[in-house]
Every structure is written in structure tokens, then in C-alpha cells.
Amino acid sequence: MSAGSWPRLGDWNNTDELFALQRAALPDAFERAARSPGYAGLRTPQRPDDAMEHLSRLALTTKDQLRQGYPFGFLAVHRHELVAYHESSGTATGRSTASYMTEDDWAELMDRVLRGSVKLASTDTVLVKMSYAMATATHQMHAAARAVGALVVPADSRSSAMSFRRVLRLLRDLEVTVACCVPLEPLLWAACARLWPEAATLPERGGPLRGIVSFGEPLSDAKRTRIEALWTGATVYQSFGVSECGSNLGGQCPSGRLHLWADRYLPEVYDPSTGTLATEGTGQLVITTLYRRAMPLLRYLVGDLVELRYDACDCDWHLPTLQVLGRPEALLNTGAKPLSSLDLEQAVYSLPEHLGVLFWRAVSGSGSLRLDIECEPRAAREAESELRKLLRHQLGVTIETRAVAPGTLVSLDSLTEQEQFAKPRYVFREDEDLSGGVLYPRPTSPVTHKPT
Incomplete structure (x- = not known):
């Protein structure tokens, strides 16, 4: 595979042609996977039909195998070819899995990200309100915005330097047009705006914000509708990604449905009660990467509970629709x-x-x-x-x-505190609070909470 030789939307006109595209890509996917220690001894079929038959007999690749191979047990290229290293959050077990990419992998990722219906443009100001530490999705959106010439605002997340009040100020002062975040974030911003006296000048409703790209957790239709009602004029665009598979696996079409990029990945649905896999239905998602070079995966059990359907959609992308239901556990x-x-x-x-x-x-x-x-x-x-x-x-x-009562589930102080800067400080007055050591935050000012 050479850079830029991946399929493009419109290269297939129906599901049968999509399946044929997947079959044609499989032999090279097997060959790349066989170069990694994680697939040592893997037979590499030469013909597409043989590859499909081989795939049907392969055991699932599991997260435990990826953890046991940490960090480079599934590396299929020379290490000097890598340009990015990431890790999953490890929220389920506390143990992260590694993910790495070559320059070609990164270019292919950007091609997928820019398919999304938010349609980033050079005129956009893009607020990336996600953690920059190790997360793939954060850097993919930052890079995608840069690729089209948009202004990027690296807001980060879970950081004492990026309070909700500061986010609201940035939304207002920079006239942010697109925000990238987990779907909880716009609700937190709205809650902060209710409490902060200066919120009367902030664009909780209306304003230039036209799109909110949602990452990181399942999104119900009702929650999407509530966010759009709070932030009038902004459309919520759902995205789905898995770090181990190279991040962005699916995006929203112009008709508002989430699709899996099945021209770049071969998806299956696993039923753990029977041990069977199917091309569609409800079960645990299984992914085979078709074009990834650094870390190709065959029949990787993502584990997310999904509903995958090859239903007709007005977008004519001829890609499976995807509903993410959460983790089985x-x-x-x-x-x-x-x-x-x-x-x-x-x-x-x-x-x-x-x-x-x-x-x-x-x-x-x-x-x-x-x-x-x-x-x-x-x-x-x-x-x-x-x-x-x-x-x-x-x-x-x-x-x-x-x-x-308000403040029980999300504390009022966390909603209204000022940003705290943790730069080292070495000189203090004797009447100051010295308990913070050299990582001394800027003190916060009291905020008057007002009822809804």
C-alpha cells in the first residue's frame, strides 16, 4: 500500500461491492500482520477468497494479548518508522494498551477524520476540549483542524488550567465554531453558565458555535437533542474510535447516522454465548484492520456492545450503520x-x-x-x-x-472555580498558605451561586 491509495467514498455503489473491496484488501492485511511478533507463524494467503476463509478460522485477538505484548509486541514495522505512540485509557482494568502509527497510518487516519459531516474548514475556530495525554482522538482532531487551515484552540481536559469558566470565555472571545469533546462537556458548560454571574454575556444559547463533535462515550438521541437545545445553532456530530485500532472507526453522515468505516476496517459482531461471529447484528464488536501498517490487527475483539446493520441510508455511503450500546460489563x-x-x-x-x-x-x-x-x-x-x-x-x-439537590452529582465549586496555574513558584510571603509546596496554584476568588 502506498500513501493515499486507500478507498474513497464513492468507490463502491452497494454492499456487495464494499464486501469485494474488503476481500481484495485482506491478503495484504494478513501479510502485514505476519510481520509482528503478535502474529508469529501466521499463514499469509495470496488470494482474496483464501484470505476470507483463513480469517473465518482465526481465533480472536484479545485485549489481554495486547497487554501481554506491551509495548511493541504487535509492531509490524521497524521502530524508526513510527511517528506517534498512544495508549488507551485503561478505564476498565487500569491497564492500558499501546497503539502506534507510521506516517502513512497517520495520513490514512486524517483522511477518515475529514470525512465526518462537521466538514472542518479554514474559517473554523476549533476548540479541542479533550485530554492531550496519550489519547489518540485529541491529536487526530487537532491535526485535522490544522490540515484544513483552521484555528486550533488546545483546551485540554481534566486540567486545573482549563476551568469551565475559562472554556466559556474562550467560546465567547474566540468565537469558537466547532468544539470537540465528550458529550458531558456541553452540559457542564451550560451548568457553569447558570451559576457564573458573568454568564449573561456568554453564548449559552446561539452564537457562532455550529458543531459539537462527540467522542469517548455512547450518545443517546435524547442527550444529543438536549445538548442541541442548550446550544442553539450547534449540531452534535457523533464519532466512534478505538485507540488500539488506530482511533477513528466511524463518523456521522449527512443524514445524521453513525457509520463504521467498513472500507478501511472489516467489522464483525461476536456473540459470546455461542462463540459465533456474524457480519451484522447485536453483539461485541470485532475489527480487522485492512490498511494499517504499524500495528495491524486481525479479528480484534474491541468488546464494545454494538448494533451493526447494513441498512439503506439516504447518504448513499453504503456503509454499515453503527449504534454503540456501551460495555457488556x-x-x-x-x-x-x-x-x-x-x-x-x-x-x-x-x-x-x-x-x-x-x-x-x-x-x-x-x-x-x-x-x-x-x-x-x-x-x-x-x-x-x-x-x-x-x-x-x-x-x-x-x-x-x-x-x-444541585451540587450533589457535580459540585458547584468545580463548576465555577477559576483556572489554577501549577507552574513552580519558589518565593513566598510568610503570611501565605505554604501547604502547596512549589506547585502553588493561583488562589480562586469566591463565586456567588445563583439558582436556576
Whole structure:
């Protein structure tokens, strides 16, 4: 494969042609994989039909295998060819998996990212509000914005130097047009704007923000609608990625549906109860990389619970539609049937807007489940009642609901604190607080909280 020789949207006109494209790419994918220690002894078929048959007999590649091969056990090129090294978050087990790319891999990634319907342009100002430490998605959006000549605002995330108040100021002063973040972020910004006295000058509703690119967690239709209602004029664009597979695996089409880039990856759906794999359906996502050079993966068990369908879509991309349901281990026991966090999220954000509910949590016990929502005391009884109705109507379950006061799920101080700079400081006055050592933050000023 030479740089730039990947398929382009429009190179196939139906699902059969897409499958033929996948089959044609498989022999080279096998050959690249065989160069890595992780696939030592792998047979490399020469013909596409043989490759499909070989693939059907391969065992799944698991996360545990990637962890055991840390850091370069799945490296298929000389190390000097690498230009980027990343790691997964390791949120499920506390153990990260490595991911690395060549220059060609990075160029192919950029080609996929720029397919997304947000359509970045040189006139955009792009706020990247995600962690810059090791995460692939953050750097892909930064690079994609740079590639089209847009102005990039590297806002970072989980940083004391990037408070929510500072984000709102940047949105206003820089006239940000596109924000890239996890879908919780715009809700946090809106909550901050409710509390901060200066928020009257901030564009919580309206303004130049035209797009919010969502990463990092499943997104329900109801949550998308709530975000778009809070940030009038902005459309939420969903993206799906997996660090180990080279990040961006899918994006949203002009018709608003999430598609998997099945011209660059061969997806399958795994049913752990039967051990079978299918081309579509509901189950755990399995990915074979078709063009990746540095870290090719064959039948990699991503593990996310998904629904993959080759339904017709008005976009005419002829790519499978994808709904990400979450992690199988995160399914919640209600005593009646298992529910995903996406199920609960859909119910919570279907609550009427006037109740002002932005944050929720589920508390699971032995055969029980409680759903907490944050709202003003005056609306608590109505919110609890409405949520119970939605849960019965949408999910057919009866779950305990509890309204808690603002600040219970997301502290008011965290919403309104000023940014803190942790540059080393060595000279102090004797009447100052010396407990911070040399990493002394700038003190915050008190903020008056105002009710919704």
C-alpha cells in the first residue's frame, strides 16, 4: 500500500461491492500482520477468497494479548518508522494498551477524520476540549483542524488550567465554531453558565458555535437533542474510535447516522454465548484492520456492545450503520432485565427541559437499581414522577428514582472555580498558605451561586 491509495467514498455503489473491496484488501492485511511478533507463524494467503476463509478460522485477538505484548509486541514495522505512540485509557482494568502509527497510518487516519459531516474548514475556530495525554482522538482532531487551515484552540481536559469558566470565555472571545469533546462537556458548560454571574454575556444559547463533535462515550438521541437545545445553532456530530485500532472507526453522515468505516476496517459482531461471529447484528464488536501498517490487527475483539446493520441510508455511503450500546460489563441489573447506561440516559434526557435536569447517576445493588437526577428542590417531585413514567414507558421497568439537590452529582465549586496555574513558584510571603509546596496554584476568588 502506498500513501493515499486507500478507498474513497464513492468507490463502491452497494454492499456487495464494499464486501469485494474488503476481500481484495485482506491478503495484504494478513501479510502485514505476519510481520509482528503478535502474529508469529501466521499463514499469509495470496488470494482474496483464501484470505476470507483463513480469517473465518482465526481465533480472536484479545485485549489481554495486547497487554501481554506491551509495548511493541504487535509492531509490524521497524521502530524508526513510527511517528506517534498512544495508549488507551485503561478505564476498565487500569491497564492500558499501546497503539502506534507510521506516517502513512497517520495520513490514512486524517483522511477518515475529514470525512465526518462537521466538514472542518479554514474559517473554523476549533476548540479541542479533550485530554492531550496519550489519547489518540485529541491529536487526530487537532491535526485535522490544522490540515484544513483552521484555528486550533488546545483546551485540554481534566486540567486545573482549563476551568469551565475559562472554556466559556474562550467560546465567547474566540468565537469558537466547532468544539470537540465528550458529550458531558456541553452540559457542564451550560451548568457553569447558570451559576457564573458573568454568564449573561456568554453564548449559552446561539452564537457562532455550529458543531459539537462527540467522542469517548455512547450518545443517546435524547442527550444529543438536549445538548442541541442548550446550544442553539450547534449540531452534535457523533464519532466512534478505538485507540488500539488506530482511533477513528466511524463518523456521522449527512443524514445524521453513525457509520463504521467498513472500507478501511472489516467489522464483525461476536456473540459470546455461542462463540459465533456474524457480519451484522447485536453483539461485541470485532475489527480487522485492512490498511494499517504499524500495528495491524486481525479479528480484534474491541468488546464494545454494538448494533451493526447494513441498512439503506439516504447518504448513499453504503456503509454499515453503527449504534454503540456501551460495555457488556457495564450492563445494569434491575431485577427484571439488564439495562445499558444508554437506556437510562435516553430516559433521563427525555425529561421535559423546564425541569433543568443535566446530570444523573445509577446506583446498583444486589438485584436493585436506583436512578439519581440532579434538579432544583422545587422541581424534585415532578422530576421523580416523570422519570418513573418514562422508565415504565420506554424500558418497561420500575426503578427507584431520587431527585438530589444541585451540587450533589457535580459540585458547584468545580463548576465555577477559576483556572489554577501549577507552574513552580519558589518565593513566598510568610503570611501565605505554604501547604502547596512549589506547585502553588493561583488562589480562586469566591463565586456567588445563583439558582436556576
